[in-house]
Amino acid sequence: MPTFTAPVKDMQFILHDVLKASEQDVPGYDELDRDFTGAILEEAGKLAGDVFAPLNAVGDQEGVRLENGVVYTPKGFKEAFDQFREGGWTGLDCDPEYGGQGLPYLLSTATGEIFSASNMAFMMYPGLTHGAYSAIHAHGSDEQKQTFLPKMVTCEWTGTMNLTEPHCGTDLGLMRTKAEPQDDGSYKITGQKIFISAGDHDMSDNVIHLVLAKIPGGPDGIKGVSLFIVPKFIVNDDNTPGARNSLSVGKIEEKMGIHGNATCVMNYDGATGYLLGEAHKGMRAMFTMMNEARLGVGMQGLSQATVAYENALAYAKDRLQGRAVTGTENPDGPADPLIVHPDIRRSLMDQKSFVEGARAFGLWGAELIDRAHRNKDAEAEGLVSLMTPVLKGFLTDQGFDMTVLAQQIYGGHGYIEEWGMSQFTRDARITMIYEGANGVQALDLVGRKLASGGGKPAMAFFEEIKSFIKANSDDEELKTQFMDPLKQASKQLQEAAMFFMAQGMKNPNEALAGSYDFMHLFGHVCLGYMWARMAVAAKAALTAGAEDKDFYETKLVTGRYYMARRLPACAMHVARITSGADPVMALDAANF
Incomplete structure (x- = not known):
């Protein structure tokens, strides 16, 4: 049966080395020092690993049942839900006026990934509640808020x-x-x-x-x-x-x-x-739920990739199959472990570089949401609105793909329910569909978000990357391995956006036919940016004499992999986009 250990160390690196959370000017972030966030993440990890993860297979096998109009959840779910509520986890970032703890959404997003990775189906119960809470909190009357929110904060x-x-x-x-x-x-x-x-x-x-x-x-x-x-x-x-x-x-x-x-x-x-x-005006109120839910669903896609990768890695280190082509590496055993083989390494590196890059992307998105809400920052609001379809669409598409790669490492065992890997793939599949199917996310990105505000959020994104590259190009190693590839990818994204502007007004199909590729192109650029930021942080920690050299050096190696092996997908996407609508629309419907 699969197991789960929360990636606390990696989250701490992103929160403090990369985002430098406690140094930000966002109200409430001054409380987010390493000890405080570490304690919360560790406790979340214990609850997730010890209580929720063992129920994941139970929920998958038992399912829910409807009897005489009553819906019953799987064995152990109610007791786990009570434990979750009693720990105060349901109101972590909710308004203290209604019984919440008032902590930043950033921290709620980090713990949310941990809980969802351990048991995605279970976490949907409090997750949907949080979305409904947010809609009532934003649009409800005082009477509605007093009536419903206190009990929803506690998930009573x-x-x-x-x-x-x-x-x-x-x-x-x-x-x-x-x-x-x-x-x-x-x-x-x-x-x-x-x-x-x-x-x-x-x-x-x-x-x-x-x-x-x-x-x-x-x-x-x-x-x-x-x-x-x-x-x-x-x-x-x-x-x-x-x-x-x-x-x-x-x-x-x-x-x-x-x-x-x-x-x-x-x-x-x-x-x-x-x-x-x-x-x-119902859609305006509903979108309060849906925008929050879309980032949450993106993190669900990441969470399933996280737990699938964790188990595939353990299996690859333990399973003995074949010998390394460069010479025996396990002379005392009948074969070498799977992880010696280059194609297994390729699969694991694809997964690792996605999971860690996507985690940084999701937490950066949560920081922007905090900045938009707590600082009333219009630029942050515009930027996260632009990236919401990317966070949802790219992270779930790629997250699902990573669960398939993890399942593949198990060979035939990955296809057998007893080993549990297929559940991650089956659970991840819905994330590409609900809260707006990913094709619709791509249409939203190209048809609405790209040009919103006169294109200011998009221009602000490109300017942020340009400024970051300029500020970090003095280090030749970082420049060659991270900044130059990021610069090229950013230019490819701009090229695609300019193509839409030039051609889309004449024929909207020219833009919409390339929208899905644009969403993935944008996603790769965002992960490239995250890896460049993580590389700068890792290099700074090593220069400062950090104790855990292996951790920071591993970050640099993983980042170099992403820039060399994953980021070049941008060239493919821009080539597809600039081929226009003709290859997509040429065939008559009757001839499909």
Whole structure:
């Protein structure tokens, strides 16, 4: 059975050597010294490794069940959830006014990766709750906040987001769920929603559904969509769960992965709901959840790559197969370990360089979110908005690929459920689909985000990289191995963006046909930038006489691998982009 050990040391390196968190001018970051973050990450790692990870296979094998209208989670989940709540983990970065600890989102993102790597399906229950909390916190009335947030911060009540219907997923303007106004100011919600993660379960006293619906007489399409708070149990005046609302679970979806999470069909039959935010402005409120969720999903993709790599590495060191072509390296055994073989090394280095680069990228994104929210920094807001589709799309595409590479290292055993590796691949697969399928993320990036604000966020990104390269090019080794490749990749990204600007106005297909490649091109540049920043930090630590030389030297070796073997994918992506729409659109639909 797979095991999991939290990558605390690597996270500490990113938080303190690279991001220099405690030195930043973001309110609350002054508390984030090494001892403080180390203690929290270590405790998160213990809970993840000792409690959540052993339940990962249990959840996968047992799944959830629906009996007489009640959803039951796998054995051990409820006890683990109680332990998670009692430890205060559910409100780590939530508002202290409602019982949260008020710590930066950066720290919540780091612990989130740890927990998700140990048991992704389990962590979706508090994860969806946090998103619903954020939407109510940002758009709710004072009464709504006082009613719902304290219990959601502690996960005594959990939350969901209800968007998709059987006939509409991405095109939410087609939704049919109705919200009929009532004399008391509430609404009666009627309709069916599908694919509702954590839609119902036995681990909390109430489930607070955030449901998109249309008020009759409102504008057509997406402009007529509103968002409603629809609790499973109507809340009494004393803030206790009261009468059961008119909603039910129609079925539990049977899925490829995340079996431990209850993915529900939800039926609303005149259920009582309360408008959240303004009428017909539901998407604005829902995007508060979705933007947060998209970074979270990106980190889920990373988390599955993390745990898969960790186990594949252990297997490669232990499994004896064949002899090294350069001479026997295990003379006392019948064969050498797998890790002596160059192609196994290639696979492991692909995984290692992605996981560590992606972790830095995700934590940098979380820092930008903190800066945007806590400092009211418009530039940080624009930059993280630009990169949200990249964080979600690139990290999940690549994260899934890395779980496949890890599974491959096991050979036939990787295909056998007993060894547990297939679960990481099956669980990771959903991350490429939910919270906006990755093709839609790419369209959002090219069609909206790239030109948003007159292109200022994109220009700010290029300027940041240019300034960083200039500031770190005096060291010839760093310049040759990191700064020059990053400079070339950045120019390739700019070339692709200029192609879109020149051709996209004449024919939008010219841009949209290359959008997926652009998302991956952008992702590689971001990881290249992260590796360059990590190389500078590692080199500085070695120069200062750091005790753990192996750790920092390994960082440099891994970074050089990424720059030499992974970053050149940028040339392929820009070649595809500049080939235009013709190769994609030339074939008549009837001839496919």
